[in-house]
Amino acid sequence: MKLKSALKYRCQKNLKLIGVFYLALSVIILVPFIAKKLFSYSIGTFEDGVDMFYYLTAVFSFAIGFLSFKEEQDFFVQNGAIRGQAYKSFIGYLPVTVVFALAERLFTFLLCKVIKADYSHFLSTKAAIENRTFIEDVLYETLALMCFLCLGYLIAIIIRRIKPIYIILATVLISVGLYADYLSSNTNRMLPIFAYVPSLIYFGSAFNELVPLNFVVSHVLTICILLSLSYILALGMSVNGKEKQK
Amino acid sequence: MSIKIADLTKKYGKNIVLKSISLEFQEETIYGLLGRNGVGKSTLLNIISNRIFKNSGEVLVDGENAEENTKAQEKIFLMSETNLYPETMKCSEIIKWTKEFYPETDVALAFELAKKFSLDTSKKISALSTGQRTIIKFIVAISSNAKYTFLDEPVLGLDANHRALLYKTIIEEYAKNPRTIVISTHLIEEIATVIEKVVVLHDCKVVLAESTEDLLNKGYSAKGSISDIEEFVKHKNCLGIEKIGGFATAYLLDEKTESINENIEFSKINLQKLFIELTGGEG
Structure with a gap:
């Protein structure tokens, strides 16, 4: 019962945010259109530029995941929903990324029409180049957005759960590690880990070429890892953010 | 049918707040949970309502373990001192969502009480004063009709008139729908006429649990x-x-x-x- 209510709350709560986001995207489309009409402003065709909506949607998914934790967790606890239900309601909310992916395709298509880009199909730039079908394209994008949503959720939990000093310390250590990784990779003419790992997750290969099966597997695995970490951290957390003491 | 607490211990780091507490909150009784500042009243209520974790011991709600247990937690409503509602949420929305999570909630009663307490339900939480925040939290708690209703500092920031109205409401609603109500407060004399039983916490322990009349x-x-x-x-x-x-x-x-x-x-x-x-x- 409470799980259903929690899921309903999550959907309704984010509806406003989603509305504002797509309103902003509409403005992004309308501005060049009006500029073109009023001032005969030439926009040109920018092939990579039309993937802008994908990046914006990715950031938005991360933000939704991030915001999903604190306020909603507190609200659920106040209403007698246990941590497990709050967590399950987040999992139940993940399919919203299908809507995000479809909306992103639609907005990209509209933008392409406005700026009269070279292509007018309902696909991303890379998909057009790589001859992907529409279904494949939406599936890939949905999985990628799910990763961003889960990552935002996990980071919100980490920030709440771990003392700020440890977060700063971890950030410094990771930065130093990445820099050392970059320097050593350059010396050995190898791809640094910080470039290799995201490339492996995103493309399913370390060479920026999309391998469909690897892509799906790596994304599903990433989602599972992020959700498992979130589960472990969220389930042992008190309302005041203190960890479970046994 | 009751809430049974057995051998409950809670520590924050090295600081022991509750030490091997055993207690029972019986059905359909109004309790006063008394104790000095920092004695662990809120901690106890937070543990029962699954907000924080105990170190050892057991909390049973109608025979069910209370920790991470939906069946047990559905029967409990805790009006806490801290605000856990989103700041941007309107009072009317809080009532609506309480009904969603606690189906027994009497929405009509909630709006009627809001009127009695002169609370504008179209206002957002962020626009409310401390007293008004207390009022909306109390209204949803009492209207939720939860079998076990915990009121942690329910008169925080309220003036004398509203405090009198709050005590009157507790008695009236209890008469209409008897349930277990636990009131944690410092204003002891004011609740003396409301509570049936008293539980006093001191030095991490329950030093008294008796009926008010006998006491x-x-x-x-x-x-x-x-x-x-x-x-x-x-x-x-x-x-x-x-x-x-x-x-x-x-x-x-x-x-x-x-x-x-x-x-x-x-x-x-x-x-x-x-x-x-x-x-x-x-x-």
């Missing part, structure tokens, strides 16, 4: 010369003695016995005085 019947003071009083309190449950000049006043919690010394004056003591003496006196 008030058993509590009395004896005033006389220091020597007479010292003699009188021997073998009695004396909570404390105040000495001024050559006179002394003893506060006792015991069956009242007639004094052989006519110079000893007896009088009843109120709940607040009893509480002060039970929890280590003034200061």
Whole structure:
């Protein structure tokens, strides 16, 4: 019962945010259109530029995941929903990324029409180049957005759960590690880990070429890892953010 | 059917807040949970309602373990001191969502109470004063009709008129729909007429769990010369003695016995005085 209510709350709560986001995207489309009409402003065709909506949607998914934790967790606890239900309601909310992916395709298509880009199909730039079908394209994008949503959720939990000093310390250590990784990779003419790992997750290969099966597997695995970490951290957390003491 | 707490211990780091507490909140009773600042009243309520975790012990709600248990938590509503509602949420939305999570919620009653307390339900939480925040939290708590309703500091920031209305509402709603209500507060004298049973926490332990009536019947003071009083309190449950000049006043919690010394004056003591003496006196 409470799980259903929690899921309903999550959907309704984010509806406003989603509305504002797509309103902003509409403005992004309308501005060049009006500029073109009023001032005969030439926009040109920018092939990579039309993937802008994908990046914006990715950031938005991360933000939704991030915001999903604190306020909603507190609200659920106040209403007698246990941590497990709050967590399950987040999992139940993940399919919203299908809507995000479809909306992103639609907005990209509209933008392409406005700026009269070279292509007018309902696909991303890379998909057009790589001859992907529409279904494949939406599936890939949905999985990628799910990763961003889960990552935002996990980071919100980490920030709440771990003392700020440890977060700063971890950030410094990771930065130093990445820099050392970059320097050593350059010396050995190898791809640094910080470039290799995201490339492996995103493309399913370390060479920026999309391998469909690897892509799906790596994304599903990433989602599972992020959700498992979130589960472990969220389930042992008190309302005041203190960890479970046994 | 009750909430049973057995051997419950809670520590924050090295600081022990609750030490091997055992207690029972029976069905359809109004309790007063009393204790000095930082004694663990809120901690106890937070543990029962699964907001924080215990270190050891057991909390059973109608025989079910309370920790991460939907079946147990569905019966509990905790009105906490801290606000857990989103700041941007309107009071009317809070009522609506409480109904969603607690289907027994009486929405009509909630709006009626809001009117009585002069609360504008179209206002957002962020626009409310401390007192108004307390009011909306109290309204949803009492309207939720949860079997176990915990009110943690329910009069925080309320003026005398609203406090009187709040106590009246508790009694009226309890009469309409009896349930277990636990009120944690510092304003002891004000709730003395509302509560049926008293639980006093002191030094990490439950030092008293008794019916208010019995407690008030058993509590009395004896005033006389220091020597007479010292003699009188021997073998009695004396909570404390105040000495001024050559006179002394003893506060006792015991069956009242007639004094052989006519110079000893007896009088009843109120709940607040009893509480002060039970929890280590003034200061």
